[in-house]
Amino acid sequence: MLFNGSKRINIFRAKIIIEDNSIFFMNITDYLRTIVPFSQDELEDISSYFQKESVSKNQVLVRQGEISKTLYFVEQGMGRSYYLNDNGKEITQWFFGEGKFMASVDSFFQQCPSLYYLEVLDDSIVYSISKTKLDELFEKYSNMEKLGRLVSTEMLTRVVNKLNAIQFQTARERYEYMLDEFPDIAYQVPLGHIASYLGMTQETLSRIRKTNSDK
Amino acid sequence: MLFNGSKRINIFRAKIIIEDNSIFFMNITDYLRTIVPFSQDELEDISSYFQKESVSKNQVLVRQGEISKTLYFVEQGMGRSYYLNDNGKEITQWFFGEGKFMASVDSFFQQCPSLYYLEVLDDSIVYSISKTKLDELFEKYSNMEKLGRLVSTEMLTRVVNKLNAIQFQTARERYEYMLDEFPDIAYQVPLGHIASYLGMTQETLSRIRKTNSDK
DNA sequence: TTTGCTTTTTGATCTAGGTCAAAAGAAATG
DNA sequence: CATTTCTTTTGACCTAGATCAAAAAGCAAA
DSSP states (O other): OOOOOOOOOOTTSSEEEOTTSOEEEOOHHHHHHHHSOOOHHHHHHHHHHSEEEEEOTTOEEEOTTSBOOEEEEEEESOEEEEEEOTTSOEEEEEEEOTTSEEOOHHHHHHOOBOSSEEEESSSEEEEEEEHHHHHHHHHHOHHHHHHHHHHHHHHHHHHHHHHHHHHHSOHHHHHHHHHHHOTTTTTTSOHHHHHHHTTSOHHHHHHHHHHHHHO | OOOOOOOOOOTTSSEEEOTTSOEEEOOHHHHHHHHSOOOHHHHHHHHHHSEEEEEOTTOEEEOTTSBOOEEEEEEESOEEEEEEOTTSOEEEEEEEOTTSEEOOHHHHHHOOBOSSEEEESSSEEEEEEEHHHHHHHHHHOHHHHHHHHHHHHHHHHHHHHHHHHHHHSOHHHHHHHHHHHOTTTTTTSOHHHHHHHTTSOHHHHHHHHHHHHHO
């Protein structure tokens, strides 16, 4: 039932595990290059706009109501966005795994008060950039505009996928969608976070996992 | 209970209804200008890439499985995307109102087989552009990249909103979200389309409307 | 204005998954 | 390592909304 550290080679993910178990983390430069063919000069300049930071477990990066000024890229670790519902319960809205941009999307892009908290779930290494600096990059390089467009449409596709999972699938099917979409995350975060992400109670998710493992 | 043609002035929507009941439809040039400050020359050139078309009611623009090559802008009328679930039932995935871009988003942007049908629900006037031409525009004007980025992030925000409505609200609350998000559409399309969009059966939606009108 | 569709409403029943409560397991803290 | 706190599991029960079936209401063609 536990995630038994299977060896995989994940191309296009941040973490690349090679057969001898050595691990390479993709840094932001490597990542940018996988999306748009930047020149070496561009890459160096663009990277210099980002700041590498260590963030420790459970640190909150954005609070509900704040206007988020920073976009993050997760090199190592993971994060999630969540909000408090009417009963004060935390509802996970999204997970951000390694090799992904992380932000309170609405707040950062529309510069409106954030509906969500953004927090880090593990000791992590991230690259951060302010809205202002990012806008400078958009002005400076049309390749950056392109990157922004591609990253947004990719995110859009993922959100639409989740929407369909949530809207028309049973609790069990939704859990399977989760295993598929976030294989790395599914066994690393508290069950309650995943349950709320999938729009079910943790009791239900616990029962699903149990019957899955019975098979 | 009927939508009683109230006079509104909707700025940033395609249809502008003035107090004397005259109606102006926003064309694509007007729309582009509301998002990014294009120059007049740019606007004229960009518009020339789009083709104005009349599409008649119930015409299908994209079929499930096809790779969608065209993006539409709705000047008049409305459209929806939907798919057939395991029981062959049509499930509405999104509505496209006046003054919005319309596409099978995943297929058009990622050039993968469409999960959805795209159809027009009323006799409509749309502007169309091919993926190739659009990419030319992205190359030619960095303002177009910007437009692409802004339109995608706006769409992303909307989809995230729907996701939250679907995931954590009761059937009645979801219907209220719909009235809010698509006020123009809510009373113009068959109840079944709306019900499936909101992830409920049409019987349930019918009962909700009934008790709402009882109050 | 009758005939034949399509859409909407109503009623009776059923069930997936929620709620509430408590026990059992893990993990952090001192 | 004992204690407190957090997380997961289990059980009993309950409801929102689904399903199934059929009647009613609209609407279009002829």
